[in-house]
Amino acid sequence: MYNVSDVWGFKKDSSGWWRWQRQSLHHELIDAGRQAFRELEECIVDARRHGYGGSLTGSIETPADRVRPLRGSTRR
Secondary structure, eight states: OOOTTOEEEEEEOTTSOEEEEEEOTTOOEEEEOSSOBSSHHHHHHHHHHTTOOSOSOEEEEOTTOOEEEOOSOOOO
């Protein structure tokens, strides 16, 4: 079930592929994408299939460890 306090993260690995994960406020892993995606937008579409609403605070992490909060728009 979807909980509004869940934290969603989107990470790009060193090979350039995106993955998502969902954690509780206590940093417990709730769910994670089962595949990697070449484009961030594809990754977000898959996360939405698993409950991501797009309006929660999350993070986008790249191999350079740059973290930016997600805002209402998923476009970069």
